[in-house]
Amino acid sequence: MAGGENNQALSPKATIHQTFGVKASYRTEQVRVPCQNAGLYRCHLQLPEFSVISNVFKTKNDAEQSAAELALEKLGIHPQDDITVEQAWDDIVQRIKYIFSDEFLSADHPLGSHLRATLQTDGERRGSVPLSVIAAFDAKINSRCKVINPSVDQDPILAMSYVMKAAAKLSDYIVVSPHVASLRRKNPYPPAIVEAFGHGESIQVEAVYTKCATSGEEVVDPVTLDISSGRYYLDIIAKKLGLKDSSQLIISRTFGKTSSGYECRVYSAIPKLSPDKSSKAYGKRPVDEEDQSSHFNKPWNAKASYVCGQDIHGDAIVAAVGYSWRSNDLEHDDVTLKSFYRMCCGMSPNGIYKFSRQALIAAQLPFSFTTKSTWRGPLPREMLSMFCRQQQLSEPVFTVSTAPVKPLSDILRSIKKLKDSESDDSNHQCVNEYAGSDDSYNHYNSKDEEELPVLESGYRCEVKILSKSQDLVLDCSPGSFYEKESHAVQNASLKALTWFSSFFDDLDADPEQGCCYTKGQMNWMFTRNIMIKGKFPSNKRYEQPKSESKRMYMDSKRKRVQTIPNGSLVSICYSVSVEVDSDFSKTGKCLKELIESNVEMEFEVGNGSMNPHLESVVTQMAVGQYACFVTNSPAEGLVLAAANDTVRTRSLLSEIPAGLEYSVRLLGVKGPSEKRVEAVFFKPPLTKKRVGYAVELIKESSASTLVDFGCGSGSLLESLLEEVPTSLQTIAGVDISQKALARAAKMLDSKLNKGACNLKSVKLYDGSILEFDSRLHGIDIATCLEVIEHMEEDEAFQLGKTLLSLFRPKLLIVSTPNYEYNRILHKSSLFHSKDKSMSQRCKLRNPDHKFEWTRAQFNRWASKLAKSNNYSVEFSGVGGSGNVEPGFASQIAVFRVKSFSGVKKVSMQQPYKVIWEWTRAEGEKRN
Numbered sequence: 001m002a003g004g005e006n007n008q009a010l011s012p013k014a015t016i017h018q019t020f021g022v023k024a025s026y027r028t029e030q031v032r033v034p035c036q037n038a039g040l041y042r043c044h045l046q047l048p049e050f051s052v053i054s055n056v057f058k059t060k061n062d063a064e065q066s067a068a069e070l071a072l073e074k075l076g077i078h079p080q081d082d083i084t085v086e087q088a089w090d091d092i093v094q095r096i097k098y099i100f101s102d103e104f105l106s107a108d109h110p111l112g113s114h115l116r117a118t119l120q121t122d123g124e125r126r127g128s129v130p131l132s133v134i135a136a137f138d139a140k141i142n143s144r145c146k147v148i149n150p151s152v153d154q155d156p157i158l159a160m161s162y163v164m165k166a167a168a169k170l171s172d173y174i175v176v177s178p179h180v181a182s183l184r185r186k187n188p189y190p191p192a193i194v195e196a197f198g199h200g201e202s203i204q205v206e207a208v209y210t211k212c213a214t215s216g217e218e219v220v221d222p223v224t225l226d227i228s229s230g231r232y233y234l235d236i237i238a239k240k241l242g243l244k245d246s247s248q249l250i251i252s253r254t255f256g257k258t259s260s261g262y263e264c265r266v267y268s269a270i271p272k273l274s275p276d277k278s279s280k281a282y283g284k285r286p287v288d289e290e291d292q293s294s295h296f297n298k299p300w301n302a303k304a305s306y307v308c309g310q311d312i313h314g315d316a317i318v319a320a321v322g323y324s325w326r327s328n329d330l331e332h333d334d335v336t337l338k339s340f341y342r343m344c345c346g347m348s349p350n351g352i353y354k355f356s357r358q359a360l361i362a363a364q365l366p367f368s369f370t371t372k373s374t375w376r377g378p379l380p381r382e383m384l385s386m387f388c389r390q391q392q393l394s395e396p397v398f399t400v401s402t403a404p405v406k407p408l409s410d411i412l413r414s415i416k417k418l419k420d421s422e423s424d425d426s427n428h429q430c431v432n433e434y435a436g437s438d439d440s441y442n443h444y445n446s447k448d449e450e451e452l453p454v455l456e457s458g459y460r461c462e463v464k465i466l467s468k469s470q471d472l473v474l475d476c477s478p479g480s481f482y483e484k485e486s487h488a489v490q491n492a493s494l495k496a497l498t499w500f501s502s503f504f505d506d507l508d509a510d511p512e513q514g515c516c517y518t519k520g521q522m523n524w525m526f527t528r529n530i531m532i533k534g535k536f537p538s539n540k541r542y543e544q545p546k547s548e549s550k551r552m553y554m555d556s557k558r559k560r561v562q563t564i565p566n567g568s569l570v571s572i573c574y575s576v577s578v579e580v581d582s583d584f585s586k587t588g589k590c591l592k593e594l595i596e597s598n599v600e601m602e603f604e605v606g607n608g609s610m611n612p613h614l615e616s617v618v619t620q621m622a623v624g625q626y627a628c629f630v631t632n633s634p635a636e637g638l639v640l641a642a643a644n645d646t647v648r649t650r651s652l653l654s655e656i657p658a659g660l661e662y663s664v665r666l667l668g669v670k671g672p673s674e675k676r677v678e679a680v681f682f683k684p685p686l687t688k689k690r691v692g693y694a695v696e697l698i699k700e701s702s703a704s705t706l707v708d709f710g711c712g713s714g715s716l717l718e719s720l721l722e723e724v725p726t727s728l729q730t731i732a733g734v735d736i737s738q739k740a741l742a743r744a745a746k747m748l749d750s751k752l753n754k755g756a757c758n759l760k761s762v763k764l765y766d767g768s769i770l771e772f773d774s775r776l777h778g779i780d781i782a783t784c785l786e787v788i789e790h791m792e793e794d795e796a797f798q799l800g801k802t803l804l805s806l807f808r809p810k811l812l813i814v815s816t817p818n819y820e821y822n823r824i825l826h827k828s829s830l831f832h833s834k835d836k837s838m839s840q841r842c843k844l845r846n847p848d849h850k851f852e853w854t855r856a857q858f859n860r861w862a863s864k865l866a867k868s869n870n871y872s873v874e875f876s877g878v879g880g881s882g883n884v885e886p887g888f889a890s891q892i893a894v895f896r897v898k899s900f901s902g903v904k905k906v907s908m909q910q911p912y913k914v915i916w917e918w919t920r921a922e923g924e925k926r927n
């Protein structure tokens with residue numbers, strides 16, 4: 001089972017990972033079996049709503065795969081099926097039939113609870129399940145809809161239309177009416193089953209209503225859902241939205257969690273639905289002029305769309321209520337305005353002290369730091385640094401001072417006092433109030449550390465937070481002393497964070513005062529820009545600045561601190577306008593003419609390709625942030641696409657010395673490319689070292705045929721052409737990327753036309769190296785450099801097998817990154833970014849890598865492969881040293897065939913396509 005070596009379908013674990021990501025957690029326990037030396041393993045798999053336990057297996061992996069398989073069974077997903085679209089349709093039909101069977105009615109499935117709830121209502125809609133419910137809550141139907149069209153994820157209406165179409169095939173069994181988007185069983189359920197269900201309790205759930213106002217700005221209000229016993233909760237949500245019943249609802253995917261961990265969804269009104277139409281068919285997010293003609297006669301709801309990542313039109317309700325696998329009762333939690341705004345800011349308060357990409361402080365912080373061992377998550381100091389980086393502030397400045405020690409009796413007294421006063425301390429006062437109160441000997445909590453330490457000195461720490469331009473934002477000098485310096489620092493950090501937290505809590509609670517939330521996250525940025533300007537009062541309540549503060553003027557004196565490193569790829573949305581009339585006295589504002597705009601543009605930082613003003617601002621921003629600045633610099637070099645400028649714009653630019661106004665939003669940052677990092681760390685760059693290593697081995701051999709599997713743009717082939725004649729006569733490259741092959745062909749073309757070499761034939765094949773092609777069987781040397789990590793792990797296993805058991809080269813060289821070496825690469829300033837998601841991604845060297853192996857993992861893969869195919873294998877590498885931890889940067893395995901006796905006859909198959917070819921006899925190429 002491990003590795004899924006012989007088929008291309010995903011393993012159960014991979015399917016679980018695809019569906020649940022990090023929300024799936026495996027815990028394997030060793031089971032002792034009497035009379036057996038080796039232990040056996042059992043795996044507990046915890047999914048968000050249920051858990052399963054595997055049987056016992058000899059290996060951990062088998063136990064995990066088995067647990068994953070059990071979970072998939074429970075979810076109704078069968079990963080081993082290689083499903084066609086037709087089968088997917090059949091499966092949906094069968095699944096709908098099953099959902100409306102007597103058996104399913106009692107099932108422990110969220111959908112079962114919906115069915116039961118609808119059967120408890122009175123009236124004509126009794127037993128009718130909304131299409132949106134079936135589409136949203138049945139994993140099997142959802143997965144089959146994805147086979148039909150992968151974009152169902154973005155478009156709930158598409159899935160609903162598939163369910164309706166499939167249900168139409170069950171006309172003897174299910175009632176489908178095109179006007180009522182719900183399904184009902186034709187024959188009534190046996191009364192005995194239905195009567196067995198009790199009514200749930202009456203509950204009240206706080207939710208958030210985002211109303212689309214005609215002005216285009218949504219009004220966000222709290223709303224209470226009164227779910228009285230015997231009523232279907234979705235009918236109540238529908239009524240609140242002014243709809244007849246739940247059949248008119250669209251239910252979004254889940255997107256965030258309340259502080260207690262309940263998942264939220266957006267509920268909105270369904271537009272007209274017909275079996276083969278989806279919102280995509282109607283057109284994407286409509287722009288104003290399209291609105292009239294669109295089926296979405298309701299305006300786009302920016303806030304609701306932003307939080308759930310799907311297009312929502314018209315009024316919407318955000319609520320955390322629904323049925324789950326955990327129980328048959330309705331689960332619910334309140335979604336307050338505050339938690340809604342937190343979600344708007346990209347925060348998911350699903351764990352304390354958790355920072356998300358644009359987050360401030362996601363949840364309540366504990367009031368004091370005691371010991372590292374009892375602290376969950378990043379330490380306060382790290383958090384404060386992270387916070388400052390995210391908020392464009394300077395790194396916190398800590399000043400530690402020491403003080404005479406108090407006698408032990410005082411300490412004992414103060415500990416008692418601390419316990420008594422815990423409640424006072426936790427009420428999030430402004431930290432400055434602590435300043436100078438050094439008699440509250442806030443020693444660390446003795447609960448966790450029974451032994452009282454003998455103090456030799458006491459430490460106190462002050463922390464200053466400054467803006468990038470060195471304006472003081474917060475001066476926090478808690479009076480407490482601590483035994484350890486680090487505790488003083490951690491506690492000072494915590495106090496500062498608590499202060500920021502309460503500051504932003506105020507903003508959330510009172511949007512009128514702090515900011516008015518406009519489209520999406522816009523104002524959030526506005527708030528942050530104010531912080532950049534350093535107008536942040538240190539111990540006063542924040543006041544709304546005048547509208548001019550929305551602009552972040554480029555201040556020449558401001559110290560520029562680049563936080564996005566050179567080599568990163570950034571994506572921005574920007575516009576540049578020129579002021580054409582500055583008659584402030586008459587109009588109060590100046591007129592602007594748009595020169596240039598771009599909704600999404602990518603550029604590499606530091607290579608001179610971008611307008612320097614824009615680049616210098618962008619590299620100081622955080623992802624999602626918006627900045628607007630005016631520059632008075634002359635126009636040369638400023639205009640982004642001068643060639644496209646109109647005559648008028650050009651004349652404006654030359655005549656008017658006045659400012660160009662830039663608006664820019666930073667959409668995303670990708671870390672420095674693997675190539676760049678490797679080039680910075682290694683001279684010559686690691687790519688060259690790898691190729692050099694392979695070339696040396698090739699030269700040592702007397703090989704005449706070589707194939708480079710996954711040749712990319714042909715770096716190895718190129719080096720081989722440059723070598724003083726080798727024994728090679730025939731070389732070939734195979735790759736799946738047409739683009740890379742085209743570059744390789746171009747390079748080979750020019751090299752072969754120039755230089756002398758021994759080669760007789762050079763070919764490029766377009767094909768997947770996971771497939772065997774008999775033309776390349778039995779070659780002398782095969783290379784596969786930096787390829788395996790670009791495929792799924794399962795496929796890497798499959799590739800190894802295909803290479804050694806089918807292609808059977810005499811020598812095979814495989815290279816791949818050594819994951820353990822990343823910690824050295826990541827120490828580089830290239831990786832020091834304020835963008836958390838970036839550092840996450842940087843755990844692997846390249847976002848395109850599906851995995852990176854440690855030396856042990858690579859060793860296992862290669863050794864097993866060599867053994868089962870009668871090859872020997874040696875390990876080596878390039879970059880760094882093999883004898884020093886953590887080994888080489890790039891690890892290399894060299895496989896040599898042990899004997900030829902085992903070579904089997906191969907079947908003739910030629911799936912690769914020759915896309916470029918050169919032969920010496922003709923001395924020419926064919927395309």
Ligand SMILES: C[S@@+](CC[C@H](N)C(=O)[O-])C[C@H]1O[C@@H](n2cnc3c(N)ncnc32)[C@H](O)[C@@H]1O
Binds near residue numbers: 735
């Ligand atoms: C990082 S590049 C390495 C290129 C080259 N070997 C080198 O060292 O410069 C990885 C290459 O593997 C190719 N690749 C990935 N999966 C493949 C597959 N299944 N069949 C053929 N090529 C594949 C990619 O298209 C890409 O060109």
Ligand SMILES: [Mg+2]
Binds near residue numbers: 674786787789790846
């Ligand atoms: Mg790679």
